[in-house]
Amino acid sequence: MASGTGSNFEALVAACRRRTLQAEVVLLVVNNPGCGAQERAARLGVPCQLINHRDHPSRESLDGALIAALQQARVDLVVMAGWMRIVTPLLVEAYPDRLINIHPSLLPSFRGLDAVGQALAAGVQLSGCSAHLVRAEVDAGPVLVQAAVPVLAGDDHTSLAARIQRQEHRILPLAVALAAARLAS
Numbered sequence: 001m002a003s004g005t006g007s008n009f010e011a012l013v014a015a016c017r018r019r020t021l022q023a024e025v026v027l028l029v030v031n032n033p034g035c036g037a038q039e040r041a042a043r044l045g046v047p048c049q050l051i052n053h054r055d056h057p058s059r060e061s062l063d064g065a066l067i068a069a070l071q072q073a074r075v076d077l078v079v080m081a082g083w084m085r086i087v088t089p090l091l092v093e094a095y096p097d098r099l100i101n102i103h104p105s106l107l108p109s110f111r112g113l114d115a116v117g118q119a120l121a122a123g124v125q126l127s128g129c130s131a132h133l134v135r136a137e138v139d140a141g142p143v144l145v146q147a148a149v150p151v152l153a154g155d156d157h158t159s160l161a162a163r164i165q166r167q168e169h170r171i172l173p174l175a176v177a178l179a180a181a182r183l184a185s
C-alpha cells in the first residue's frame, strides 16, 4: 500500500527479485491517482489497483475496499509502504500480525505526521526509521527492525529524510522476513 513516490515499494520488489527476500509482491494498492508508486508498478510489471479514499465516505469504507482487494489477491502480508491514511481496526484485525508499517523515526519518538521535521525541531542527534507491526493506535505496535542515522550539523529536511530513506529501503525487506518468520513460529 503506497500513497507517494513508492521508493519503499520498489525496494521490496527489488529484494524479492534478488531473492534476498523470499516473497513476491503480488499487488500494489495506491490511493492517489498518478502517484509515483503507481508509475513504478507499471514500470516493474506489478499489478496495481487504485482505491481512492476520496471515493469513500469514511475510513471504514476505505478499509473495507482495501480488504476486499487484498483478499482477492490472496496476500499473506500487507505492507504500508508510505500509506498516508490512518487505518481502522477493521484492517488491523483482518491482518493480525500481518500488517507492517514503515515510519521515519526511532519509535516511540516522533509518531504521526512529519517525523523528520519533528526530529529536526527537537534537535536530536540521532534519528532513523522503524518497521513495526500495526496496531489500532497510530505508529504503535511491536517494532520489527530499526535503523539509526546521525543528524548532522547543517542537515535540512531534505538531507535528513534522504539519509533515513536509504535505511528504510534496507530494513523494510528485513521486517517482512521477520514478520513471516514470527508467523511461522
Ligand code: GRF
Binding pocket: 002, 003, 004, 005, 006, 007, 008, 009, 037, 081, 082, 083, 102, 103, 104, 165, 168
Ligand atoms: C517514507 O519515508 C515512510 O517512512 C513514510 O512515507 C515515506 C514513503 O516514501 N511513511 P516512499 O513513497 O516509499 O518513497
